[in-house]
Amino acid sequence: MIEIAILGLGTVGGGTADLLESHKESIARRVGDEIHIKYILDIRELPESPYYDRIVHDYNLILNDPEVQIVAEVIGGSHPAYEFTCQAFDAGKHVVTSNKEVVATFGDELLARAAKNGVRYLFEASVGGGVPIIKPLQTDLAANDILEISGIMNGTTNYILTRMFGAGISFAEALGEAKAKGYAEADPTADVDGIDACRKIAILHAISSGQLIEPARIHTEGISAIRSEDVRAARSFGAEIKLLGRTVSCENKDTFIMVAPFLIDEGCPLAHVHDVFNGILVRGSAVGDVMFYGRGAGALPTASAVCSDILSLAKGASALPLLTFARTSEGPTDFGFFSCRRYLALKNTDENAVRVIFGANTSVTPDEESDELWVMTEEMTENAFLQSVSRLESSGASLLSHIRVY
Amino acid sequence: MIEIAILGLGTVGGGTADLLESHKESIARRVGDEIHIKYILDIRELPESPYYDRIVHDYNLILNDPEVQIVAEVIGGSHPAYEFTCQAFDAGKHVVTSNKEVVATFGDELLARAAKNGVRYLFEASVGGGVPIIKPLQTDLAANDILEISGIMNGTTNYILTRMFGAGISFAEALGEAKAKGYAEADPTADVDGIDACRKIAILHAISSGQLIEPARIHTEGISAIRSEDVRAARSFGAEIKLLGRTVSCENKDTFIMVAPFLIDEGCPLAHVHDVFNGILVRGSAVGDVMFYGRGAGALPTASAVCSDILSLAKGASALPLLTFARTSEGPTDFGFFSCRRYLALKNTDENAVRVIFGANTSVTPDEESDELWVMTEEMTENAFLQSVSRLESSGASLLSHIRVY
Numbered sequence: 001m002i003e004i005a006i007l008g009l010g011t012v013g014g015g016t017a018d019l020l021e022s023h024k025e026s027i028a029r030r031v032g033d034e035i036h037i038k039y040i041l042d043i044r045e046l047p048e049s050p051y052y053d054r055i056v057h058d059y060n061l062i063l064n065d066p067e068v069q070i071v072a073e074v075i076g077g078s079h080p081a082y083e084f085t086c087q088a089f090d091a092g093k094h095v096v097t098s099n100k101e102v103v104a105t106f107g108d109e110l111l112a113r114a115a116k117n118g119v120r121y122l123f124e125a126s127v128g129g130g131v132p133i134i135k136p137l138q139t140d141l142a143a144n145d146i147l148e149i150s151g152i153m154n155g156t157t158n159y160i161l162t163r164m165f166g167a168g169i170s171f172a173e174a175l176g177e178a179k180a181k182g183y184a185e186a187d188p189t190a191d192v193d194g195i196d197a198c199r200k201i202a203i204l205h206a207i208s209s210g211q212l213i214e215p216a217r218i219h220t221e222g223i224s225a226i227r228s229e230d231v232r233a234a235r236s237f238g239a240e241i242k243l244l245g246r247t248v249s250c251e252n253k254d255t256f257i258m259v260a261p262f263l264i265d266e267g268c269p270l271a272h273v274h275d276v277f278n279g280i281l282v283r284g285s286a287v288g289d290v291m292f293y294g295r296g297a298g299a300l301p302t303a304s305a306v307c308s309d310i311l312s313l314a315k316g317a318s319a320l321p322l323l324t325f326a327r328t329s330e331g332p333t334d335f336g337f338f339s340c341r342r343y344l345a346l347k348n349t350d351e352n353a354v355r356v357i358f359g360a361n362t363s364v365t366p367d368e369e370s371d372e373l374w375v376m377t378e379e380m381t382e383n384a385f386l387q388s389v390s391r392l393e394s395s396g397a398s399l400l401s402h403i404r405v406y
Numbered sequence: 407m408i409e410i411a412i413l414g415l416g417t418v419g420g421g422t423a424d425l426l427e428s429h430k431e432s433i434a435r436r437v438g439d440e441i442h443i444k445y446i447l448d449i450r451e452l453p454e455s456p457y458y459d460r461i462v463h464d465y466n467l468i469l470n471d472p473e474v475q476i477v478a479e480v481i482g483g484s485h486p487a488y489e490f491t492c493q494a495f496d497a498g499k500h501v502v503t504s505n506k507e508v509v510a511t512f513g514d515e516l517l518a519r520a521a522k523n524g525v526r527y528l529f530e531a532s533v534g535g536g537v538p539i540i541k542p543l544q545t546d547l548a549a550n551d552i553l554e555i556s557g558i559m560n561g562t563t564n565y566i567l568t569r570m571f572g573a574g575i576s577f578a579e580a581l582g583e584a585k586a587k588g589y590a591e592a593d594p595t596a597d598v599d600g601i602d603a604c605r606k607i608a609i610l611h612a613i614s615s616g617q618l619i620e621p622a623r624i625h626t627e628g629i630s631a632i633r634s635e636d637v638r639a640a641r642s643f644g645a646e647i648k649l650l651g652r653t654v655s656c657e658n659k660d661t662f663i664m665v666a667p668f669l670i671d672e673g674c675p676l677a678h679v680h681d682v683f684n685g686i687l688v689r690g691s692a693v694g695d696v697m698f699y700g701r702g703a704g705a706l707p708t709a710s711a712v713c714s715d716i717l718s719l720a721k722g723a724s725a726l727p728l729l730t731f732a733r734t735s736e737g738p739t740d741f742g743f744f745s746c747r748r749y750l751a752l753k754n755t756d757e758n759a760v761r762v763i764f765g766a767n768t769s770v771t772p773d774e775e776s777d778e779l780w781v782m783t784e785e786m787t788e789n790a791f792l793q794s795v796s797r798l799e800s801s802g803a804s805l806l807s808h809i810r811v812y
Binding site for chain 2 (some may be wrong): 015019020023026027030124130131132135136139140141142143144145267269271272273274279284285286287288289290291292293294295298300301303304305307308310311312315316318319320321
């Protein structure tokens with residue numbers, strides 16, 4: 001019997017408990033031992049819960065019980081999740097988590113603290129919900145140098161963008177729908193401004209490079225500025241718009257890491273990741289492009305990932321690859337040097353002026369309905385782009401939209 | 407230093423050697439030890455090979471060298487690959503392979519023989535080339551009951567179908583192109599008749615269920631009967647045609663396993679897996695649908711998977727999940743009970759006759775160009791379908807095509 005404790009009976013905690021209970025027998029068969037939830041920590045009383053008999057309010061009960069080998073921290077937020085995790089390690093217990101905020105902020109320190117205590121810290125569920133990504137990066141793609149990871153890693157924004165494309169509605173309308181469906185929180189800032197995706201790409205970058213970069217140092221843009229005209233423009237270019245978290249290693253050793261909306265050509269599999277689904281494309285030096293696709297959130301999908309970590313520990317913790325992150329104050333490369341093609345929507349200018357500033361091979365399409373010019377530039381760096389926009393604006397033109405091209 | 411031997415310096419063997427050499431340092435960093443190719447077994451002399459100094463022709467040299475811990479069997483075909491694998495196990499060596507024929511045919515016996523000798527048999531590369539699928543099924547999705555696996559697992563046929571859809575060319579023309587590009591072999595039977603996909607779905611079914619079903623007992627259809635008219639018809643239904651290997655567990659405990667072309671709605675991510683890429687969709691009881699996408703063949707992608715197995719063994723073989731297959735003479739459920747919607751192309755009949763036989767809700771579209779009726783049935787079993795066709799044909803009608811709907 002392997003005794004575990006769950007911290008927090010919220011969406012993911014409830015899903016984790018339900019999954020372990022409903023699949024008790026098949027899991028025991030696969031692990032070779034029964035996994036038993038001994039405690040669930042929650043501040044609420046929850047007398048109606050099917051797990052009422054196991055709910056406790058004092059974390060010390062769990063810490064001081066030597067039978068508990070694994071703690072599932074599914075509280076969310078930095079505190080007290082961080083402190084609870086440290087205390088579990090110091091008490092000699094493994095921790096699994098879905099908490100991207102804690103991993104992206106304190107991952108280096110927590111991995112080191114786990115190692116010092118001879119226990120493990122696993123967080124498959126922190127990125128991509130139920131989509132396998134962290135273990136495959138560490139094992140299946142271990143023979144590859146990872147050249148790029150580009151992922152749709154936030155279901156809320158992907159739902160909003162899917163509705164803007166599918167139903168032709170505005171960002172505000174789509175956000176309203178997402179809230180009504182429970183896909184967006186009352187305060188949707190962390191999702192729509194890219195903060196959630198930023199934490200996730202920080203974690204994937206740390207796994208592929210060993211370097212943990214503070215989320216605050218990652219160039220992060222959200223999707224709230226995307227207009228219905230941009231949706232029509234993207235369509236005219238045969239593309240979708242998706243919010244991507246990206247880490248890109250260039251041949252010259254430059255490394256860029258960012259969260260921003262991108263125009264994605266319909267030929268790319270990422271363009272077909274819709275609704276609340278996530279899709280994470282990994283480019284390996286040997287394997288080329290692989291993509292992992294599935295539900296990035298929700299009680300049972302996220303619980304699937306939490307439980308896969310619990311099962312890995314139950315089958316033998318010592319066997320698991322030891323992961324360490326170094327916190328680096330160097331890198332990534334200055335985002336000003338990031339180069340890509342760009343879609344722009346402009347007003348109060350003309351094709352000639354655009355071509356003089358952005359180059360003769362720039363494609364310029366006047367849109368009659370909006371009286372805008374839709375521009376597709378050649379590859380140019382952020383710095384060159386900002387200079388060009390400044391020249392353009394000093395000629396009286398207005399930049400209405402700028403979305404990079406994947 | 408971990409010494410390995412590669413059996414066969416063909417496409418995959420060459421890719422494996424190249425990958426281990428070119429990534430020597432980064433792999434050593436990840437494994438914590440250097441992986442060194444001590445021998446490469448080949449019947450040819452290969453004086454021009456960069457690995458000439460390590461090429462041997464006598465397998466006993468490898469078997470009798472206690473330094474060799476891991477053997478990569480990348481010969482292909484059943485014999486002598488099967489015998490070489492047995493001998494390696496008996497000599498106390500782990501074996502990794504890309505050989506789906508051997509795994510699908512002898513997997514149960516070989517896994518048992520490996521276990522008896524205290525060594526492991528790993529075959530990530532046998533399905534999906536470089537696409538991670540076997541390890542994720544065993545670890546990342548371990549908390550799920552696997553309800554369905556449906557995969558585009560043969561790059562050759564997917565290239566042919568992509569060209570039939572993209573360029574409007576016939577099966578024969580597309581096959582010719584595939585041969586010219588090196589995507590199809592001179593004798594393309596194993597690919598176009600679904601034999602290759604059949605072996606792969608047999609392996610995935612064995613991993614998800616523990617039951618190895620002989621490929622000969624799996625209902626297998628290829629793609630050579632697909633006509634240009636079917637491509638146009640699929641388009642008119644908003645669908646693509648893809649060759650799928652499928653294993654489906656129904657709520658009533660029926661299990662179906664098959665290889666056949668399917669119409670796939672454009673809303674499904676499998677519909678956007680093009681060219682030589684593979685895409686494998688797994689439906690888990692908790693996680694819902696996840697898809698694994700990438701290059702299903704080729705020297706380096708397949709080598710990526712072979713090497714991931716080598717690296718897993720190098721990091722600690724005892725840690726790896728122990729897999730066993732039981733060979734079963736029971737199941738799958740009689741294919742006659744498999745139920746789905748079906749697309750039919752018919753001649754010498756009319757809408758009324760079709761609706762009388764297939765039901766009032768059957769959709770019937772006359773195609774002027776071909777003078778055919780394109781029919782979309784409701785869900786019906788194979789048995790019911792065959793009965794209906796027999797009634798239809800006895801009324802003088804001709805069935806030109808029948809493709810199931812995913």
